[in-house]
Amino acid sequence: MLSIENLNAYYGQAHVLKDVSMTVNKGEVVVMLGPNGHGKSTLLKSICGMVDSKRGKIAYKDQDIIKFPSDKIVNLGITYIAENRELFPYMSTLENLKLGAYSKNARKHEKENLEKVFSLFPRLAERRKQYASTMSGGEAKMLAIARGLMSNADFLAIDEPALGLQPNLRTEVARIINEINKQGKTILVVEQNIPQITDLADKLYVLEEGHITFEGSKDDALSNDNLKEIFLGM
Amino acid sequence: MFIEIIDIIISGLLNGSVYALMAIGLALVYGVTKAFNFAYGSFYTMGGYFAWTLLVSVGIKGGYYTVFLTAIPFLFVVGFFLEKILISPLRKRSDWQMKAMMLTLGLSLFLDIGYIAIFGPRLKSLPDIVEGTIDIGPFAFMNQDIVIFILSITGLLCFAWVLNNTRIGMAVQAVAQNPMGAQIVGIPKDRVFAATFAISTIMVGIGGILLSQKNFVNPQASTGIMIKAWVITAFGGMGSIKGSLYAALIIGMLEAFVGYYLGMIHIEVAVLTLLLITLAFRPQGLMGKE
Numbered sequence: 001m002l003s004i005e006n007l008n009a010y011y012g013q014a015h016v017l018k019d020v021s022m023t024v025n026k027g028e029v030v031v032m033l034g035p036n037g038h039g040k041s042t043l044l045k046s047i048c049g050m051v052d053s054k055r056g057k058i059a060y061k062d063q064d065i066i067k068f069p070s071d072k073i074v075n076l077g078i079t080y081i082a083e084n085r086e087l088f089p090y091m092s093t094l095e096n097l098k099l100g101a102y103s104k105n106a107r108k109h110e111k112e113n114l115e116k117v118f119s120l121f122p123r124l125a126e127r128r129k130q131y132a133s134t135m136s137g138g139e140a141k142m143l144a145i146a147r148g149l150m151s152n153a154d155f156l157a158i159d160e161p162a163l164g165l166q167p168n169l170r171t172e173v174a175r176i177i178n179e180i181n182k183q184g185k186t187i188l189v190v191e192q193n194i195p196q197i198t199d200l201a202d203k204l205y206v207l208e209e210g211h212i213t214f215e216g217s218k219d220d221a222l223s224n225d226n227l228k229e230i231f232l233g234m
Numbered sequence: 235m236f237i238e239i240i241d242i243i244i245s246g247l248l249n250g251s252v253y254a255l256m257a258i259g260l261a262l263v264y265g266v267t268k269a270f271n272f273a274y275g276s277f278y279t280m281g282g283y284f285a286w287t288l289l290v291s292v293g294i295k296g297g298y299y300t301v302f303l304t305a306i307p308f309l310f311v312v313g314f315f316l317e318k319i320l321i322s323p324l325r326k327r328s329d330w331q332m333k334a335m336m337l338t339l340g341l342s343l344f345l346d347i348g349y350i351a352i353f354g355p356r357l358k359s360l361p362d363i364v365e366g367t368i369d370i371g372p373f374a375f376m377n378q379d380i381v382i383f384i385l386s387i388t389g390l391l392c393f394a395w396v397l398n399n400t401r402i403g404m405a406v407q408a409v410a411q412n413p414m415g416a417q418i419v420g421i422p423k424d425r426v427f428a429a430t431f432a433i434s435t436i437m438v439g440i441g442g443i444l445l446s447q448k449n450f451v452n453p454q455a456s457t458g459i460m461i462k463a464w465v466i467t468a469f470g471g472m473g474s475i476k477g478s479l480y481a482a483l484i485i486g487m488l489e490a491f492v493g494y495y496l497g498m499i500h501i502e503v504a505v506l507t508l509l510l511i512t513l514a515f516r517p518q519g520l521m522g523k524e
């Protein structure tokens with residue numbers, strides 16, 4: 001569904017991604033692990049058209065999207081769910097969700113997606129009139145995921161969904177990602193070392209200093225002592 | 235005494251409502267792009283010359299109806315393409331807000347000198363939108379004032395409606411509140427920036443048509459208007475639309491009272507003193523967020 005070849009990305013003078021290649025197949029959950037500041041977010045933002053300076057190839061459904069602007073990419077069915085949520089603070093839950101369905105492709109499905117989202121997150125339905133800026137961290141996280149689902153995307157690029165959440169909320173986020181995946185969405189999630197999320201992975205990658213240093217299944221990772229220690233916390 | 239005060243309040247409301255129209259346009263651009271538009275006042279003058287050309291030079295049929303019907307699309311196109319051609323390329327560079335400030339400063343000089351080259355340095359007068367006066371009890375109102383007030387309030391209501399009920403309006407608010415979030419949901423930021431610039435050009439241009447009837451079309455009016463719009467926006471809170479509305483009405487009132495009791499010369503001093511005192515105690519302005 002998504003295949004990246006030799007992707008290089010830059011922030012100003014900094015060369016952040018170095019010849020990154022990876023693939024995500026339809027229906028998979030792929031987890032990208034790696035330390036903070038080694039390029040995981042940049043990878044997701046590059047896929048979503050939010051990094052200007054990049055070269056290589058990003059093929060989505062057999063189309064090279066590397067030069068596409070972000071609004072076109074959202075319309076193709078890829079959505080980015082940001083680590084720090086990036087909600088609209090002075091708008092209600094409902095307005096945030098409706099803006100999530102801004103793209104042409106999403107507008108047609110706004111009603112059914114809203115129902116789906118509210119059944120997935122009953123808490124948000126209760127708080128549909130509340131301003132995003134007054135929500136707790138966990139609720140805001142849920143709203144960010146829900147807003148991403150409103151875009152009617154097939155492919156979700158999720159940036160550290162469990163960061164800063166207490167353990168029971170991490171489990172909740174993992175459950176929701178699993179649920180969304182079962183509903184047919186393909187998911188690429190980047191994380192540091194959250195076992196509940198790593199557990200969901202059909203395939204694991206490790207990104208260090210802008211290079212992919214590991215690619216394989218969970219079992220492969222478990223047999224790699226180095227990885228076991230650093231990323232799986234075992 | 236009582237009648238005097240009512241007269242002053244009405245004159246304050248009148249100016250305040252047009253100021254609100256203009257200052258809110260500026261607050262909108264700043265709120266969305268975080269860039270200063272220093273050419274803002276020159277579009278006020280452009281509105282005045284546009285009306286003068288149609289009404290006096292061409293003598294067009296339909297008078298002010300035709301002027302407003304053509305001015306809105308004209309100002310939209312001018313604003314939209316100026317943004318697309320001049321400002322949009324700057325946005326790919328770092329620190330583009332500073333570069334945009336310099337560019338709009340240059341643009342305002344270019345436009346103001348252009349007006350003198352085309353229309354000459356003399357003031358032009360616009361015909362009144364309606365003639366006559368109306369008496370209500372002990373008060374006599376100029377019909378012109380009433381119409382100007384109604385038109386600027388209508389303009390404000392249209393603006394509020396567009397902002398809260400249309401897709402482009404919600405997109406504008408989204409970009410103002412969180413540009414990154416707007417990009418995530420797939421809002422084309424470039425188009426929103428251009429549309430915002432265009433809408434603000436309409437608002438200040440219409441303000442120019444309304445107020446130039448009372449103050450003449452003056453090629454040197456741009457700077458004064460720009461400063462006034464900036465003072466109101468800073469007083470109300472940079473980028474806050476509600477703040478600009480209240481600030482415009484307060485400053486309109488202050489001008490009317492100071493002008494009547496102390497003389498026109500003292501207006502600028504009074505307005506700037508109010509701004510300085512406000513910013514000393516509330517650096518974010520009346521309703522600013524930071």
